[in-house]
Amino acid sequence: MINAHPPLRKMARALRDHPSIRGKLDIAQSTQTLGLSSESAGMPGDDCAVLPTRSGYDLFACEGFINAFVKADPWFAGWCGVMVNISDILSMGGRPRAVTNAIWAPSAQEAQPVLAGMKAASQAYGVPVVGGHTNLRTDALQLSVSILGQATSLISSFEARPGDVVICAVDLRGSYREPFDNWNAALTTPPETLRRNMELLPDLAEAGLVSAGKDISQGGIVGTALMLAESSGVAVDLQLEALPKPGGVEMERWLRSFPSFGFLLTARPEHAAAVCEACEGFGIAASVCGDIGTGSTVHLTDRNGSAPFWDHARTPYLNLSSKEALHA
Structure with a gap:
């Protein structure tokens, strides 16, 4: 893999240290005290x-x-x-x-x-x-x-597999609710459209087009990619220039932003076009922006190279591995 140029390494380091990403580490403290793992009742580690x-x-x-x-x-x-x-x-x-x-x-x-x-x-x-x-x-x-x-059909955090592609789907029709990194595309959207958009993900699940996925939450795209990677026990390569992104927004801020309607999904390559087309039919920007591989590192990649963001095997993020997996 091509080494990253200094600005990309600097951005990866800044994201690792940002409070919105590091705040998710609090989850590991609770799961350890409660004795929870991904195999516990309710499948902890999923969004629900x-x-x-x-x-x-x-x-x-x-x-x-x-x-x-x-x-x-x-x-x-x-x-x-x-x-x-x-x-x-x-x-x-x-x-x-x-x-x-x-x-x-x-x-x-x-x-x-x-x-x-x-x-x-x-x-x-x-x-x-x-x-x-x-x-x-x-x-x-x-x-x-x-x-x-x-x-009736689930999209789970645990089902991403090597060979899958990563798809980012976000409603870009909004703006930041300053001073926080909240990208708000909801308040300017008519209620009938908000309700219609709620059918997109269930439709994809019931059609069997998506293998795994997560809501883009407080940790932004990079934190969500990390949670998905750790839950599924895989590596993720995020291709930054392929991400749907609002014009005029700096990449570092966008990678940690919390959109009002945004999801990271994985799919088999042969289903990717259908997933993106379905999203676009709802007015949601979507593109293939990464790959699922073997290993445990989330990498950020652009035309100048690639930089590691986080290795969940070395530093667990949610710490929901089963006891068997920890000693495997």
């Missing part, structure tokens, strides 16, 4: 807990929000509480059914914009808020939101 039923799967997920974000933009934090949970359900080929929330605030007045944002998103996406927990006697705003969904 997977609970098999007679007719398919129940999907359950929960998101907690950074206090600084909730304080700085409480209405949008409430909206995101619904939106990002919906993305977790969609990423697994599911359809969302209902959300609940837990909110802490110093007063009802300070809780109001958070709840108003949740209500607006619930109405826009057509996913009801069905209950939750409220405490109006705390010293700071805090928010957690949970969701329930269902799937």
Whole structure:
């Protein structure tokens, strides 16, 4: 593999050290204490807990929000509480059914914009808020939101295989919600389009066109690629110049950004064109932007070379390997 030029190595190092990527390491502390592995009930490591039923799967997920974000933009934090949970359900080929929330605030007045944002998103996406927990006697705003969904066919984090290609699918019709790295393409999209777009991932799952995938979350494209690689026990080569990207956005920021509608998917090469065409039919930009290989390293590649971003065998990210795998 061609060695990277210094700017690419510098970018890979900056991404490794960025708080939005390193924050996911907190998960490993919890999984170790709880004794969880990818083989535990619910398949920890996926974007949702997977609970098999007679007719398919129940999907359950929960998101907690950074206090600084909730304080700085409480209405949008409430909206995101619904939106990002919906993305977790969609990423697994599911359809969302209902959300609940837990909110802490110093007063009802300070809780109001958070709840108003949740209500607006619930109405826009057509996913009801069905209950939750409220405490109006705390010293700071805090928010957690949970969701329930269902799937007949799964898109899992554990099924990427060497020889698959990586496809990035993102709604680019938006802008940053400053000062955070949140790419917002939802608030400018009509509710009927938001609801229609929720059919894309279930359609791909039920057609058998996707082998694995994840929602692009707080760790951005690179953090999500790393979680996918670790869960599946593979290596990923991300080809940066092939990524769908908004004009005028620096690559380093884009690689750590959290889009309102964005997914990393893997597919067999013969299915890649059909996946991209399906995305484009929904107005979602999509392109083949990488390869799945053997090994354990996520590499960033451009026309000047390639740089290692993270080796999950040497430094586990989610730390969900089974005990058997750890000693293999």
